[in-house]
Amino acid sequence: MPHYKKLGSIPPKRHTQFRKTDGSLYSEQLVSTAGFSDVYSLMYHNYPPTLVKQAGEAINVQPEVAIEQNLQCRSFLGFNISPKEDYLESRVPVLVNQDVNIYLAAPTKSLTEYFFKNSGADEMIFVHFGEGKLRTTYGNINFHSGDHLIIPRGTIYQIEFNTSENRLFIVESYLPYRYPKRYINNMGQLLEHAPFCERDIRGPEELETHDEKGDFKVIIKRKDYIFPYVYASHPFDVIGWDGNHYPYAFSIHDFEPITGRVHQPPPVHQTFETDKFVVCAFVPRLYDYHKLSIPAPYNHSNVDSDEVLYYVDGDFMSRKSVEKGQITLHPLGIPHGPHPRAVEKSIGKTGTDEIAVMVDTFNPLKITKQALGIEDTNYHLSWLD
């Protein structure tokens, strides 16, 4: 949950008259979560956000699962998915379960012809390659390679790319994202031992306030369906808002690594958590400095979760070969660790330039049909010499 923020004009007292220069009222909207019992924001619109002109038929976009029960280490070559012009069509589901859908996307064009709202899930868009502007009801956020864009449910958005070669790793979560609890004090502040702080969180800064009537197409997603809607007023018509429910960016390059004399466990890399999975960031860092330390990780069995690693950049010392955009999936119950000779090779090294994003899910992940099309099918045998 990001911290309290205010943007644009709001009345001094909530739920009171807030008038335009012509004397008419702005339209107040409470955007709230968990049955009005958790994080919320209050927005003030030029027009009521209720002006529906058309509500279209639901379209099924449920990911096609090819492997329901998986207990095999797998790897997928993420950059082998095809680029697509349309943003929503470009999102290819690869690993899914009841809590989360993981997509790879290579959109080549900006999303400008319609607006998108995920009404049933929060989205984390990790920008591997690309730069541009996330335009939302709450204002705009400039983004670059390395940004995690956290877009809470209910946010209407468009994405403008300044680039045509874009690569995104998207984690759609039915549970809200929050900072790890152990990094938050009783007042909600990020603690000194956290690897990032409030200054690293970039909320919306540029509020677009359109005063425009017409036909505005908003594609709304809820679980496995999308619903085409047409609204009579521009979705970006907010004059001001405040609260704790809003999109923000956090760059992986602003994550300050926690290191030690001997190998540090994966939680030191954590960036976000939900009740059903965690997200971690592996970033360039100095290696362990005990005189007998082994920088490569030990073999490990994370017996409670499936582990997904998305490789972004640098040389991964624990792997024989790894490509940018590659995903590895190590399911619970199957130990994994460094590839042959990687342990000896790591000794004496002083640092790493590796960058990766990790998602550990507490429920088993299923493999989609599209994922099988980009799979390195011998990966599970890759520890044999």
Ligand SMILES: [Fe+2]
């Ligand atoms: Fe692992």
